Amino acid sequence: MAAWKRESVVSVFATNESAAIGVCDVTPVHETPLWRYVKHEQNTLAWVSLIVVTFLLSRRLCSVLRLLILGYRLPGPRARAFDGRSQCLSKAQTPQMLQELLARLHQEHGPLVKVWTGPAQLLVSVKDVDILQHVFERAHDRVPVLRMALQLLYGRRSLFTSNYSKASQSRMMVAKEINGLVLRQAHISSIEVAEKMTQLGGLSKNGCHDLDCMTFSKLMAFAALGTSLYGDGYMIWPVAREFERVMMEVMEALPIWMRYSVPPLWNAKFVVFWKQCLRLRDLARELAAHGNQTSIQESEDRVEGLNILGKLLEEFVSVLFSRMGMGSSTVAEPGAAGMMSHGSLNTAGVLCNVLAQLARHPHIQTKVHNEISTISGFDKSLTETDVQKMIYLNATVLEAARLLPTVPFLQRCSDEHDIALLPGVVIPAGAILTAPIQLIQRDTVYWGDDAAIFNPDRFLKPRRIASGELASEQNQNIPHPCNFTKEPLQLNPAFLVFGAGSRSCIGSSLAVKQISILVTVILKRFELKENFDSSDAKAYENMSRSPPRLTLSPR
Numbered sequence: 001m002a003a004w005k006r007e008s009v010v011s012v013f014a015t016n017e018s019a020a021i022g023v024c025d026v027t028p029v030h031e032t033p034l035w036r037y038v039k040h041e042q043n044t045l046a047w048v049s050l051i052v053v054t055f056l057l058s059r060r061l062c063s064v065l066r067l068l069i070l071g072y073r074l075p076g077p078r079a080r081a082f083d084g085r086s087q088c089l090s091k092a093q094t095p096q097m098l099q100e101l102l103a104r105l106h107q108e109h110g111p112l113v114k115v116w117t118g119p120a121q122l123l124v125s126v127k128d129v130d131i132l133q134h135v136f137e138r139a140h141d142r143v144p145v146l147r148m149a150l151q152l153l154y155g156r157r158s159l160f161t162s163n164y165s166k167a168s169q170s171r172m173m174v175a176k177e178i179n180g181l182v183l184r185q186a187h188i189s190s191i192e193v194a195e196k197m198t199q200l201g202g203l204s205k206n207g208c209h210d211l212d213c214m215t216f217s218k219l220m221a222f223a224a225l226g227t228s229l230y231g232d233g234y235m236i237w238p239v240a241r242e243f244e245r246v247m248m249e250v251m252e253a254l255p256i257w258m259r260y261s262v263p264p265l266w267n268a269k270f271v272v273f274w275k276q277c278l279r280l281r282d283l284a285r286e287l288a289a290h291g292n293q294t295s296i297q298e299s300e301d302r303v304e305g306l307n308i309l310g311k312l313l314e315e316f317v318s319v320l321f322s323r324m325g326m327g328s329s330t331v332a333e334p335g336a337a338g339m340m341s342h343g344s345l346n347t348a349g350v351l352c353n354v355l356a357q358l359a360r361h362p363h364i365q366t367k368v369h370n371e372i373s374t375i376s377g378f379d380k381s382l383t384e385t386d387v388q389k390m391i392y393l394n395a396t397v398l399e400a401a402r403l404l405p406t407v408p409f410l411q412r413c414s415d416e417h418d419i420a421l422l423p424g425v426v427i428p429a430g431a432i433l434t435a436p437i438q439l440i441q442r443d444t445v446y447w448g449d450d451a452a453i454f455n456p457d458r459f460l461k462p463r464r465i466a467s468g469e470l471a472s473e474q475n476q477n478i479p480h481p482c483n484f485t486k487e488p489l490q491l492n493p494a495f496l497v498f499g500a501g502s503r504s505c506i507g508s509s510l511a512v513k514q515i516s517i518l519v520t521v522i523l524k525r526f527e528l529k530e531n532f533d534s535s536d537a538k539a540y541e542n543m544s545r546s547p548p549r550l551t552l553s554p555r
């Protein structure tokens with residue numbers, strides 16, 4: 001047995017002959033044909049492993065060298081990460097700080113700028129819409145770092161985590177479903193949710209109501225998206241609150257752990273985060289099973305379901321008033337858990353900004369309210385075509401999304417190939433390409449001198465159209481959110497709030513439709529007034545303060 005062990009160790013580092021020499025002074029072993037065969041197999045295995053490891057290491061080394069050489073030629077600060085002088089990126093703790101850093105670098109180095117985020121990790125930020133068009137056409141993969149963090153959450157098969165070759169087919173299928181059946185279902189479910197929420201908890205009876213705008217929007221968005229995706233059944237799910245709480249906690253912690261390219265399993269806080277991800281995955285599975293069992297299809301069951309929905313919403317509204325928590329939750333199968341959290345949080349963010357902007361700009365609120373009253377009177381129930389006719393309302397939703405984008409950066413990479421972006425500008429495979437959305441959405445080059453001002457009219461007027469369309473061939477079955485209305489709104493290629501190209505958001509029309517319906521129902525009953533002082537308001541406009549409190553006064 002001892003001889004066996006020593007022989008194995010020696011033979012890993014030696015040729016057949018030298019292994020024989022290496023073991024000649026070892027206690028002799030009975031040389032049976034079987035033993036000789038095993039010895040031969042061991043040597044072969046060791047050599048094959050050595051060759052494979054060497055090959056993989058040299059391939060990695062070549063790609064790192066390539067990254068360094070090609071990255072060196074791109075505009076931007078030198079790779080100071082090596083000498084430890086520049087910790088600029090590690091200092092950018094929040095998306096806002098990273099945005100500020102990139103704004104400064106773009107000012108110094110132009111529309112394309114590199115930042116070394118580690119000795120062999122390159123981030124390339126692109127602020128020019130025409131160059132971005134090339135990025136969207138050529139880079140289709142999700143960023144590996146992001147993938148690692150999101151895989152923990154949603155599993156390998158999720159659209160959010162996959163590289164394009166793995167994602168394209170399921171993306172097409174999911175997009176068809178979301179923009180077909182779910183979009184149609186969203187009309188009824190959003191109206192029901194909004195009406196229940198505005199009727200319940202004494203909202204309409206007892207005079208004015210002071211609300212935390214974000215909490216209110218989250219309640220609405222979770223309920224509307226949940227019922228649109230999975231039917232009313234999701235409302236009676238017993239662990240809804242836990243799902244939502246864990247989802248919020250995970251989403252808050254995600255940006256911290258996304259920075260690690262290797263999961264920091266030695267960090268106790270990461271282990272807690274990991275456990276939360278696993279819990280969220282379990283809850284999502286449970287949710288899917290529960291949704292399937294309890295989805296209320298039949299009309300009688302549906303009435304029953306709506307009563308339950310009403311009771312639960314009542315409970316949610318009381319939670320809202322006591323300002324204790326965030327509210328409801330959702331149904332999702334593991335693959336759809338990502339969509340549920342991404343969709344509801346972003347829908348809530350945009351809804352909150354629409355309500356806040358309407359409160360801050362009473363003359364725009366009056367215009368929107370007049371449009372709603374003209375198209376869908378007070379007593380008439382809101383039809384699908386009514387919402388499509390509300391051009392100004394839809395322009396208002398897009399404008400709020402533009403001015404205060406909820407996704408601060410778009411990220412892409414090309415896993416396999418270098419990307420020739422412009423003559424002489426080659427982005428090496430593996431580099432992270434990013435579009436700083438907040439900077440682009442307020443850039444006067446694309447939006448005019450009033451870029452920083454809330455003005456829904458800009459989506460109604462003819463604007464500069466860059467050459468070509470951002471929508472690619474793969475995107476033909478995904479309607480652009482600007483074309484949601486009967487009379488399409490002005491498509492500005494710099495409108496990147498929902499991304500663009502082969503990995504653009506597949507739920508943009510659903511989100512815009514839901515937000516428009518929720519706002520319609522709220523404005524029919526209430527007038528919105530802002531409830532914070534001017535310094536807070538300024539900080540909110542600059543995205544450095546959380547959204548405001550609102551006062552809802554019955555009309």
Ligand code: HEM
Nearest residue numbers: 339343346347350407497498499500503504505506507511
């Ligand atoms: C106002 C609400 C929303 C905003 C602002 C938003 C924004 C975005 C953005 C910026 C991306 C990345 C696009 C890119 O990289 O080019 C994205 C991707 C995605 N969104 Fe949304 N989204 C919203 C709502 C939704 C909803 C309601 C759903 C579905 C129910 C959804 C499903 C997805 C999916 C599946 C992807 C990944 C697509 C892929 O990687 O191929 N989103 N979204």
